[in-house]
Amino acid sequence: MILNSITHKARRDYLCAFCGMTVASGTQYVRAQSPGGAQAKKAFHSKCYAGLVASAGRK
Ligand SMILES: [Zn+2]
Numbered sequence: 001m002i003l004n005s006i007t008h009k010a011r012r013d014y015l016c017a018f019c020g021m022t023v024a025s026g027t028q029y030v031r032a033q034s035p036g037g038a039q040a041k042k043a044f045h046s047k048c049y050a051g052l053v054a055s056a057g058r059k
Contacts, residue, residue: 006032007028007029007030008028008029008030008031009028010027012025016043017043017044018044018049019048028046029045030044030045030046031043031044032044034052
């Protein structure tokens, strides 16, 4: 899993689609589809996304 290509610097505040907390503008965040989820891309903290990917891969 290469996170660099989907990790961005937030230009404004986003809400993490996983934990619901704010992704502060100026910090790194991941913009991606939920693993195995909806089509729309959502914002995640990089740690939250890593956790999502890890749990989605555990089948
Ligand atoms: Zn989060």
